[in-house]
Amino acid sequence: MTSPVRPPARILLVDDHALVRRGVRLILDAEPDLEVVAEAGDGAEAVAAARRDDGLDLAVLDIAMPRMTGLQAARELARLRPGLRVLMLTMYDNEEYFFEALRAGANGYVPKSVADRDLVEACRAALRDEPFIYPGAETALIRSYLDRVRSGAGLPERPVTEREEEILKLVAEGHTSREIGDLLFISPKTVERHRANILQKLGLRDRLELTRYAIRAGLIEP
Amino acid sequence: MTSPVRPPARILLVDDHALVRRGVRLILDAEPDLEVVAEAGDGAEAVAAARRDDGLDLAVLDIAMPRMTGLQAARELARLRPGLRVLMLTMYDNEEYFFEALRAGANGYVPKSVADRDLVEACRAALRDEPFIYPGAETALIRSYLDRVRSGAGLPERPVTEREEEILKLVAEGHTSREIGDLLFISPKTVERHRANILQKLGLRDRLELTRYAIRAGLIEP
DNA sequence: CTGTCCATCCGTGCCGGCACCCATGTGCGA
DNA sequence: TCGCACATGGGTGCCGGCACGGATGGACAG
Numbered sequence A, B: 001m002t003s004p005v006r007p008p009a010r011i012l013l014v015d016d017h018a019l020v021r022r023g024v025r026l027i028l029d030a031e032p033d034l035e036v037v038a039e040a041g042d043g044a045e046a047v048a049a050a051r052r053d054d055g056l057d058l059a060v061l062d063i064a065m066p067r068m069t070g071l072q073a074a075r076e077l078a079r080l081r082p083g084l085r086v087l088m089l090t091m092y093d094n095e096e097y098f099f100e101a102l103r104a105g106a107n108g109y110v111p112k113s114v115a116d117r118d119l120v121e122a123c124r125a126a127l128r129d130e131p132f133i134y135p136g137a138e139t140a141l142i143r144s145y146l147d148r149v150r151s152g153a154g155l156p157e158r159p160v161t162e163r164e165e166e167i168l169k170l171v172a173e174g175h176t177s178r179e180i181g182d183l184l185f186i187s188p189k190t191v192e193r194h195r196a197n198i199l200q201k202l203g204l205r206d207r208l209e210l211t212r213y214a215i216r217a218g219l220i221e222p
Numbered sequence C: 001c002t003g004t005c006c007a008t009c010c011g012t013g014c015c016g017g018c019a020c021c022c023a024t025g026t027g028c029g030a
Numbered sequence D: 001t002c003g004c005a006c007a008t009g010g011g012t013g014c015c016g017g018c019a020c021g022g023a024t025g026g027a028c029a030g
Helices: A018-029 A043-052 A070-080 A095-103 A116-127 A137-151 A162-172 A177-184 A188-202 A207-216 B018-029 B043-052 B070-080 B095-103 B116-127 B140-150 B162-172 B177-184 B188-202 B207-216
Strands: A009-014 A034-040 A058-062 A085-090 A108-111 B009-014 B034-040 B058-062 B085-090 B108-111
Touching: A009 A018, A009 A043, A009 A116, A018 A034, A018 A058, A018 A116, A018 B018, A018 B116, A034 A043, A034 A116, A043 A058, A043 A070, A058 A070, A058 A116, A070 A085, A085 A116, A108 A116, A116 B018, A162 A177, A162 A188, A162 A207, A177 A188, A188 A207, A207 B207, B009 B018, B009 B043, B009 B116, B018 B034, B018 B058, B018 B116, B034 B043, B034 B116, B043 B058, B043 B070, B058 B070, B058 B116, B070 B085, B070 B095, B085 B116, B095 B108, B108 B116, B162 B177, B162 B188, B162 B207, B177 B188, B188 B207
Parallel strands: A009 A034, A009 A058, A058 A085, A085 A108, B009 B034, B009 B058, B058 B085, B085 B108
Antiparallel strands: none
């Protein structure tokens, strides 16, 4: 399958759960053409690791992580090491974050519900600069993607802006508009305006649905 | 460490992410005294597996799962197979989950942030019917709990009544007092009174915290 | 039998969420 | 250059959450 003279791909593995890192490492290291050479527990560590080591071929990034999320880390890594391939690993096969991951410079998008063989294949596909469509997500993600391309401008729209996501998290965590305004040094009315835009964009009714959405999306913890 | 004539402990592994199951299985199967003999992707499958196989020694349960959460599954398993030990596996190293897990009948509680050695030790401790306190979690809450257990006192009971839990779920799902009142054929003011009592009993501030509590407790789905 | 818990209900009042309306400045791309 | 998206800010008004006060009846234990 892979040339035996070729050295194994050097992989950076990023997940906030040591147990998950350990398991994924066992899976990847069992392949002769893949080798995990570095681990990180959050996005900041991942960026630091990529800064230290310029021989990395692939970063496997979890999306939901404390401090810096996988998406933010992917943007940072794409700027820092343009040649580095990025494979996003996520708990939820959510369309919004599929497009978000692509926009952040990810080469692949794999939910944790896939089998280990699919993860290995996704890594190899990313290393060949090919998009990997995991089985079962073809229907949901790709069809909605194609629908949006056919009907709209052809560009998948980002669901919420960065600023809106910042406010989304704080609203979902139960902070009032006044508290958020004080925290971000803006008027509470602006917070309400953002909140209204977020609810409208995501098709939600109130803060409560927003909270459950944020938990589903892995933006906050229950 | 373990007697060589003793057969390995038969383990049921439950997690909705195939990737995580694969990783944990690799970790556990590497131990001579532990063997994963069954896997399940959600709580319902776990209960079905326990119903099929009455020779199970230990169930390793993820807390956050679709349909039936790990906490609900733990309650069900404790009723179905009283001799079966249960080890809760969770993304969140939160003390509140710890108590919820114990109330649900769990013997141990391990966050996914622990190393693989700690998971193995937690399994062995649960099989010996000993509580496993993972490193870095010796908080005052947990220590006081252990003191209470050692001194003979029972588990702290969940203070909400059945009727209150019924209303708790509906409130957490986003229904208004009027809607709940119509649903249960009572006055919206009565719903508000119950809600106020619930918030007071659980030490929560508002519906939003109530929602997150209900999700943590496995009462509703995100 | 009396006290306690539970479930049922009511009024008043404050505050925040949320839906509408509106305007301004900035940066970016057609 | 003109429009558009984004972030910023304001006003008004309704409604529901939530805190505080009260009451009643029924079940069950001491």
